[in-house]
Amino acid sequence: MIVKLKISDIVIPQGLLPRVxxxxxxxxxxxxxEALELGEEFPPIKVWKRESSYWLIDGVHRLSALRELGKEYVEAELVECKGELDFRVKAIQENIKHGLALSLEEIKENARLLFKAGLKDVEELARVFKKSERTIYRYVEDLMEEEKQNLRKQVLELREKGLSLQQIADQLGIDKATVSRCCKIDKMSKMQLSLPPTKEGLKLFSEFMELIDVETRGLAERWQAFLSARMAERGFEIEGDPVKFLAGLIDETRDVIKRFAEAGWDVVEKAVESIDWVKELSARARKTWLERSKRYWESIKEELEKKKEIERLVLETAKEILGDPVYIFSNWNNLAHAIRSKKEDFRQVVEGEIRDILLKHSDELLEVYNSIPEITEEEWEQIAGKKAMNYDEAMELAKLHNRRLPYATWLAWHQKVEASERALSSPTSLPPSDLAGSQPALSNEEEDEWVKGWEEAWREEQERKKQEKQEQEKQEKKEFRPIPPEEELERWSEEIFRIVAFVAEKYPEYFEEWWEEIVKEVRDGIEIRKRSGR
Structure with a gap:
């Protein structure tokens, strides 16, 4: 049923809503x-009428927005709840349907809260949170174990009073077999130190934390010494590894601190306090643990600031390099190497860390690089003409035109220029009158025509060599001698290594780009030899 309610009559029950x-x-x-001021309509909030007030089930952010805008009334849907436990379940279900998503920590905490409030059925909890039963079991496993231990304690106390197994079963509402199992376990002579921690283990840990402060060092050694003293005083044995127990508590706390480190200490403090076992510590022990947590958070914060500064410097240097028309981008590894070589600040930074920063900002950096286009072969021929120059000189010329000159573009042009110069300088190819110096130099059109004729002659020569090679191969086949597999593999391997070494030396900037193709060719070669039985 939808009703209009006074906002002042609606209660937000702190601690009972899902966003813990x-x-x-x-x-x-x-x-x-902003949406409300623009006239946008929101669905009614949901409330549970409890006595003279209304408890909010769903719509905390909507209600807060209306209050801050000074609104007096709000539309609300009345929802029936059987009690506080049912209220919590309905609030969680509403949030899962449409609200701002709960974090995994909040889902875990809510599952534990419902379990403690009386919802003990793991299958039912799984339905509420839309999680697997295995996941829910992990969330509440320690609570279930704690309940078992409490039950055993009650059974033993009643047994000491002289009650029979059946009388204990009737009084506690359990079956006789369960009572019998509990009586066979003497829990009073052992102290379990395991993860998740038991109530008794946390009580002992609280005692220890009350004896130290934020400056205490050598925590593991002091913890072991403390346990030895308590064992001698109280006559119990330790089950489990005390050092692993302590390390587990520290690791869990540090994981939470790292997760919320950038949010500020207030948020981190709340997150640490929300850890299940931290809640079970005594007030004094919890205060000490939080003080030590803050000290660790400060060190993490300082480390994060350093990483941010390194990231800023890496980006600044990368943009400087990519903004230079002389630089030709090939891959992020090469750029990371160039950055690390450019400044002393990066000598202590691992190249892989620099690459990760570059990949994180890849879109932004590629935009900087692409702002200076690569020159095409046609554009370069127009700019450079037929004057020979090395790659460095060519890059500087391209830079004057605000263009990048890829090595492949320069190489293709350079080979053409060299071929043209060789052809023009060949004395046997020039007309006699030119050799005598009695005629003027060839025009550009005549020179192009001559070069074209030279290229045809070159192709004919290549065709002749090809035919000679084919004839030679035919002759070799006639004289073919089977080569042992080991010798063939050795020859083939040497050829592969020769080719790879040639590519790496001659074209280092393309080597990584071609590497996958080289590997593919090698694998194909191996497969062919397998199929042919060699």
Whole structure:
């Protein structure tokens, strides 16, 4: 049923709504306020009428936006709830349907809260959160174990009072077989230190934390010494590895700190406090643990600032290099190497870290690089003409025209110029009158015609060599001697290495680009030899 309610009559039950870590998100409230001011309509919020007030089930951000805009009334849908547990379940289900998504930590925390509130069925919890039963079991496994231990403790206490197994079963509402199993376990002589931590283990850990402060060093050694003293005093044995137990608590806390490190200490503090076992510590122990956590957060924050500064310098240097028309981009590894070689600041930075930064900002960097286009072969021939020059000189000329000159473009042009110069300088190819100096030099058109004739002669010579080679191969086949597989493989391998070495030396800028093709050719060659039985 939809009703109009006074906003002042609606209660937001803190601690019972799903968003246990992030709370109300200010950015979402601002976005809703802008939408409401523009006349956009939102669906009614959902409330549960409890006695004289209305508990909010769904619509925290909408209600907050209306309050900040000074609205007095809001449309609400009344929802029936059987009690606080049912209220929590419905609030979670509504959030999962459409609300700002809960984080994994919040889902885990809500599952644990529902379990503690009385929803013990793992299958039912899985339906509420739309998670697998295995996932839910991992969330509440330690709580289930804690309940088992509490049950065993109750059974043993009643057994000490002289009650029979059946009487204990009737009083606790469990079957007789369960009572029998509990009586066979003497829990009072052992202290379990495992992860997730038991209630008894956390109680002992709280005692330890109350004895140290934020400056204490050598935590593992002090923890072991503390346990030895308590074991001697109280006469119990330790089950589990104390050092692994402590390391597990530290690792879990540090993971949470790293996850929220950039959000500021207030958020990190809340996240650490929300860890299940941290809640179980005594107030004094929890305070010490938070102080030590803050000290670690400060070191992480400092490290993050350094990484940000390195990232800024890497981007600045990368843009400087990519903005130079002389630089030809081939891959991110080569660019990372160029950056590291350019400045002393990067000598201590691993090249892989620089590459990761470049990949993170690849779109932005490629935009800088592409702002200076690569020159085409036609454009370069018009600019350079037929004057021979090396690659460095050619790049400087292209730079004057705000163009990049790829090596392949220069090489193709350079080979043409060399061929033309060789043809023109050949004395047997020139007319007698030219040799005598009695005629003027050839015009451009005559020179092009002559070069074309020279190219035809060159092709004829290549065809003649090809035919000679074919004849030679035929002769070799007649004199063919079977080559042992080992000798053939050795010859083939040497040829491959020769080709790879040639490519790496002659065309280093293309080597990585061609590497996959080289590997493919080698694999194809191996496959052909396998099929032919060689």
């Amino acid at each position: 870590l992030t709370g109300t998100v200010a950015e979402v409230v601002e976005r809703y306020k």
